[in-house]
Amino acid sequence: MTVTTTASGGLAEDLGTFHARAKEWVAANLEPLDGADPYLGHATDDADHVLRAKAIQRKLFDAGFAGLCYPVEYGGRGLPAEYQDAFIDVSYGYELPRLFNTPTFTIILPTILDFGTEEQKKRYIPAALKGEELWVQFLSEPTGGSDLAGALTRADRRGDVFVLNGSKIWSTYAWKSDYALCVARTDWDVPKHKGLSVLIVKVHEPGITITQIKHVDGTDDFCQEFFDDVVVPADQVLGQVDDGWNVASRLLLHEREAMSGSSPYAMAPRTAAHENDQVRAAALAQDAGGETDARVRQLIGEARVLTRVHTALVGRIATSIRTGRLPAAAGSIPRLSNGMMRVRLASIALEIAGDRAVAWNDNDPTGDLGVAYLGRQGPCIGGGTTEITRNIISERVLGMPREPAEDRDRPFRDVRTNAAAPRPRS
């Protein structure tokens, strides 16, 4: 089945017809989750996860349901966000290739759209929409924390190529991915924000070593990468050389949109309603009392209040940014909300679960709640800590004075960093 879009990009199909057709297609072609984890689907192991995601994404592409909001010339459908919303609506509860959702579709491709050369856009966007290439971000560094612009990973120009050395960290599923956007320093003699470039890097290349990091909950999705003289062709710079902070800032903006649920490219629901599942599980798993206990009802009520308010906030901030009521930096407001909400929900679930969060029978969901509590601060750390977020809101939304910084207006090589060894002078 294919959708015809008129040459001018006009819509060949109204929303209602699209919704009905998508619903029918989804029911006939996708597998219901039937209780499976929405992210992993029916994958049997890590390798299978990638294969399944790529196969399902290809199926979506062939049926005309991939990249609904991406331009037609790059393999998308060129449709307004309402069509993506309609597809999310009909596909909820079915196995989707969520592996592609973030960062590939919601962060990487939008940044390539913003800064890519015509060649880069034609090369990379359709391939991802077809499910052929999965992306990862190489942003954070072990030495940098939330200070992304303080990158120490270096890309040195050698004729037609850049040579990459250094290390990146907190990249999710790097070993499953095919390509990465990597922020690296290309000029050490200018202030920190002026000497960065963003490179398109092939993940499985000679010189790149990937190690998995074991998370407090036992999973090992996060990775660290080490670059030893990795060769990157010079035409694989995204945007201008030394203008990488501009590119990275846009990338971070797309990341905030993705995390706050306002990205038009997301394939999953933008609300936080499902966050209540763990709270509900805790309530149901209680030996006695449960929802008949007035104390438990207070906690369930609070959880529902927090998630519903967050959903309302996401919509309000997205509208406010679109209409100019608030600056784009206001995307940090839902990011802060998301972090604070998830922290509280994890605590609520623990509280309801009681001692069964620390000692449990097989198949008792309360054990997961105890483990989840251990990693509770994750949503307040990943994607820039909530402290950085509060700086952004107070400075760029409320207009308050910026924090003093010792690294502005001086060559980056003279800036104090966490580098273990002295940096070579080029």
Added chain:
Amino acid sequence: MDLDLTSDQQLLRDTTRKFLQATVPLTAVRALAENGAGFDRGWWQRGAELGWTSLLVDERRGGGSISGQGLRDLALVAEEMGAMVSPGPLIATNVVAQTLSREAEELASRVLPGLLSGESIAAWCVAEPGRDITPDGMTLQARRDGAEFVLDGVKRPVDAGGQADWLLVTATGSEGLSQFLVPSSAPGLRITRLRGLDLVRQHAEIRFDGVRVPASAVVGVLGGAAPSFEAQLQTVLVLQCAEIVGATDRVFDFTVQYAFDRSSFGRALASYQALKHRFADMKLWLESAQAITVDATRAAQDGDPEAGEVARIAKAYVAERCPELIQDCIQMHGGIGVTWDHDLHLYLRRVVADRQTYGDPMHQRDCVAILAGGRP
């Protein structure tokens, strides 16, 4: 607050704002408090001319909305009144007018014209000492006696109960949940004005000792008042949230300004990270409160199936967070913030009054959990 206003709605908001600024600036509110009057009836009638009393009343009954969505219009007025901690029985009168317009033929034609013009005032008698604001929480008894009904019980606190000419009384009895419209002059009523936190919003205790009313005083269906009760409650909760958000928005605004203007140790307060982070949190809470209030207003306006839940979610969040936000603003002001002369306490009084009445956040959370399937 609502980001999607028609030009007519903007006009209503601006007209209301200008009228309030001209007639009841905070100095006037303080003066009203000292007089003990609460509000001036002539002033209320001028407000009625702006549309304050007609937005929830059907056009064929002399009312009419601005946008075709009366509750959304009225929420704008409530927000402006919150921003000025304005006097006036806005919530009390409108919630009664809404039900009379929808439910009562004969009573409506007799009573609504006075409410619409502002000549008379109404109050909803619902809260009872130590009882929840739910149909099951009602204990005031309505007993049939021939062609009449006899009302016995206590309502407290009744918003505008000491000023109202008409009382909409929610009662229980062998017939089930019923509502009656009773003139405040009815024999057997004992109305005691209570001392109150808000300087101009007054509450009363109303005792019904064998108050006899004719069958024509029944509003809507005898024994079938539960849907009206729910609609009234949704309207009240939405308007309370709008009022709280209006007040909090104003306080946040002038507190941010204060942080820019005030210096300490040679720097503006706004330059301290410890304070900047608190302002960032406050901005998050304020935007969240505004967002959920708009969602709740629209859901109640549209008769959305989730309207009951969203209204309670909104009250639970807004009434919990906003008083805390204002307390934080007081903290930002330092010592001046806890003085009588500073206006901060006027706003805090209003939002706390809204917080505690018609069901506090703890009650709302319980309702939300029960609506989600929890059992009481």
